[in-house]
Each structure stands twice: as C-alpha cells, then as structure tokens.
Amino acid sequence: MRTSNRPQLYFLTPLPHRLRKLAAAHLPPRGASLTTSHAGTAANMSTAPPKPLVVIGSVNADLVLPIDRLPKPGETLAAASIETVPGGKGANQAAAAARAGYPTFFIGQFGKDDPNAALLRGALLGSGVDLSHAQDVDGPCGTALILLQSGGENSIIIVGGANQATWNLSDNVKQLISTAGAVLLQREIPESVNIEVAQLAKAVGVPVFLDAGGVEGPIAPELLSCLSVLSPNETELSRLTGLPTDREEQVRAAAEQLLAEGVKAVLVKLGSEGSLLLPGQGQPAIRQQAIKAQEVVDTTGAGDCFTATYAVAVLEGQAAPQALQFAAAAASICVQRKGAMPSLPSRAEVEALLAQQ
Structure with missing residues (x-):
C-alpha cells in the first residue's frame, strides 16, 4: 500500500493489436441465442473479422482512499493515501473487453479542460479501446x-459530471451500433440514452447486454424489452424486483420475474459465490462457481470485468458454461489487484488461469 499523500496516476501498458485474429472464434448469427454454443466446423466458420463490441457508458476518475474501516457518524479517520485511478463502469467494461482480445469501441463523454481527461483517455487507448466516437x-x-x-470491500460515491451531461448520438454512432456484434450498457448515464441505444440495436437485430450497476431506480419497461442479457448482482436484483435474494432459490425466483418482464436472459453475479445464468426460453439455469482468488485486494471493477468478458466469450461463440468460466477467471485475477481499470487482466493471463483449473 502506498503511503504517499500525492495522487498516483495509473496508465496501462499497451497490448498487442486489438484486431488480431481470434483463433476458433466467430460471431453468432443475428437473432440467435446468446447462451448456447455457435461453434461450427472449419468449413462453415466465417473468415471475416469479428463485428465489434460497442460499449456505451460512463468514464470516471476514481479517487481511491484506502481505509481500515468506514467512519462512524461524526468520526474522522485518516487515509494512508489518495490515488487517482481510471474507472467508470462503461470505461471499465470497454477496457476489460479490449484487454481480453476483442475489438471494442467506447462511446462516452469526457469533460473539456478537465486534467483527468488525458489520464482517462490514455488508459483506454492503452488497453486497446477505440475512442474515435x-x-x-x-x-x-x-x-x-x-x-x-x-x-x-469498497463504498463508492459518484459525481456524474460529463456522464450526465446532454447526449446526442451522431449518425456515425448510430451506424456503428447497427454494425456491432453486440452493445454493452450500464446505468451511470441517463436512462434515456440507454433506451435510445437499445431500441436502435434491437431494431437491426444487434444483441443488447445491460449491466445493472449504477442508479438504483427501476429499469424502464421499454429498455427491459430490448435486453438480450441483463446482469445484476444479488443486491441490484433485489432492488429491481423488490424480492429477497438471501438464498439461491430466492435469487432464481427474482431472476425469473425479470424474465417474465421481457428480458431474454438474466446473469446474476454472486461475488465470491460465483454466478447464476437463467438463459430463458425454457432452458435450465446454469450455476458457475467462482474461481477463488489467493488474496482479495480490491473488488472495485470486478463486476464490470465479469460482465464484459462474458460478453466477449459469447461473441466468440463459446457455450454458456465456458463463457461463465472465462468471465470467472478474469474476475478472479481482477480482485487480486488495486484499482478498477488497472486491475483488468490480459487475454493471456485469463487463459493461463483457466489452464490451471
């Protein structure tokens, strides 16, 4: 742990070219299930480059204060340091997908003349994310x-800044969405933006993933009906449904309620207990155990890492159990490091951990 009180700026090491050929990976056909394998023979596998993942969401400068415990009301505690780390749910997920080896665009908003903007852009570019839009x-x-x-464990307070400013989706962004392999959303930008993006994507058959993290309010019905995959943690699942999620059977019941409201599949993140996927369409639930970390250093960004790498695995054609294991391995590496974006693993690290299982 750093002891200096000076802010620490994190940059990520550039990775190999993002558009390298992904061995044995191809996109599912438009409209196909996102929870089953699309693997085919060598004869019918497409040689075209993969359609990109388009992440639309927030980007934040995370001010991290390491403390032994939360202060009590009226109490003052000393932090050992303060560090400025790139983060934000949208940016974290874009970086996680790019570092996992998948071509990824990030659509977000940076504040003009904010000294942190250069840090945030540099971290995303260093991860291999395309920021052209x-x-x-x-x-x-x-x-x-x-x-x-x-x-x-962490407690987080967010100031929306540029993320909550007025959004205007350009024609170029709309064209990018229409040609994407999938769109990945979160809830740290205005809900109206998510609704517009999701409806655009659904209209042309592009799958929509939504990480439920962010604001705590209900999800608009017009957004729910567009979702191919909704991914909450158990706390978010309880808030969205008003149902208890203390036990696994309660988690299943709450997730089934979301399926009844129009979501095609629900992926519940259960922290150290792994994950639970309800694929919908009468398919049985899939339970994935967590890949235990040797030491939990910082859970910030682990959920973002999981959701993004699951989306990557699905786009590559991995069957649901393998996609969940891929995401579990990425999240296991993530929690063993400090910071949100700086903790995200490379493709090689994830594959090396999977090889040990």
Whole structure:
C-alpha cells in the first residue's frame, strides 16, 4: 500500500493489436441465442473479422482512499493515501473487453479542460479501446470517491459530471451500433440514452447486454424489452424486483420475474459465490462457481470485468458454461489487484488461469 499523500496516476501498458485474429472464434448469427454454443466446423466458420463490441457508458476518475474501516457518524479517520485511478463502469467494461482480445469501441463523454481527461483517455487507448466516437463536452469528467476497506470491500460515491451531461448520438454512432456484434450498457448515464441505444440495436437485430450497476431506480419497461442479457448482482436484483435474494432459490425466483418482464436472459453475479445464468426460453439455469482468488485486494471493477468478458466469450461463440468460466477467471485475477481499470487482466493471463483449473 502506498503511503504517499500525492495522487498516483495509473496508465496501462499497451497490448498487442486489438484486431488480431481470434483463433476458433466467430460471431453468432443475428437473432440467435446468446447462451448456447455457435461453434461450427472449419468449413462453415466465417473468415471475416469479428463485428465489434460497442460499449456505451460512463468514464470516471476514481479517487481511491484506502481505509481500515468506514467512519462512524461524526468520526474522522485518516487515509494512508489518495490515488487517482481510471474507472467508470462503461470505461471499465470497454477496457476489460479490449484487454481480453476483442475489438471494442467506447462511446462516452469526457469533460473539456478537465486534467483527468488525458489520464482517462490514455488508459483506454492503452488497453486497446477505440475512442474515435467518444465526445468532449463542457464541464468536468465524472468522478467517483472510493473508500477502499481492508479486505477489498469498497463504498463508492459518484459525481456524474460529463456522464450526465446532454447526449446526442451522431449518425456515425448510430451506424456503428447497427454494425456491432453486440452493445454493452450500464446505468451511470441517463436512462434515456440507454433506451435510445437499445431500441436502435434491437431494431437491426444487434444483441443488447445491460449491466445493472449504477442508479438504483427501476429499469424502464421499454429498455427491459430490448435486453438480450441483463446482469445484476444479488443486491441490484433485489432492488429491481423488490424480492429477497438471501438464498439461491430466492435469487432464481427474482431472476425469473425479470424474465417474465421481457428480458431474454438474466446473469446474476454472486461475488465470491460465483454466478447464476437463467438463459430463458425454457432452458435450465446454469450455476458457475467462482474461481477463488489467493488474496482479495480490491473488488472495485470486478463486476464490470465479469460482465464484459462474458460478453466477449459469447461473441466468440463459446457455450454458456465456458463463457461463465472465462468471465470467472478474469474476475478472479481482477480482485487480486488495486484499482478498477488497472486491475483488468490480459487475454493471456485469463487463459493461463483457466489452464490451471
């Protein structure tokens, strides 16, 4: 743990070219299930480059304060340091997908003249994310204050900044969405933007993934009906449904309620207990155990890492059990490092961990 009180700036090491050929990977056909294998023979596998993952969402400068515990009301505690780390759910997910070896675009908003904007752009570009459609808007970048407790748990306060400013989807962005392999959304930008993007994608058969993290309010019905995969953790699942999620059978019941509301599949992140996928369409649920980490250092960004790498595995044609295991391996590596974006693993690291299982 750093002891300096000076802010620390993190940059990620550039990875190999993002558009390298993905061995034994190809896209599912438009409209096909996102929870089954699309593997085919060598004769029928497409040689065309994979259609990109388009991530539309937030980007934040995370101010991380390591503390032993949360302060009590009226109490003052000392933090050992303060570090400025690139983050934000959208940016984290874009970086996770790109570092996993998949061509990824990030559509987000950076604050003009904010000194943190260069840090955030540099981290995303260093991960291999395409920022050619990202925008600069007036005002500051989004900011998150993260109280990182011993043991890796965190409490987060977010200031929306540029993420909550007015959004205008350009014709070029709309064209990019129409040619994507999938779109990945979160809830740290205005819900109206997510609805517009999801409806555009659904209209042309592009699958839509939504990570439920962000605002705590209900998801609009017109957004739910567009979702191919909705991914909450158990706390978010309880808030969305009003149902308890203390036991696995309760988690299943709450997820089934979301299926009844029009979501095609629900992927519940259960932290150290792994994940539960309800594929819908009368298919049985799939339970994935977590890949245990040797030491949990920081859980910030682990859920983003899981959702994004699951989406990558699905786009590559992996069957649901293998896609869940791929995401579990990525998240296991993530929680063993500090910071949201800096903790995201490379493709080689994920594959090496999977080889040990």
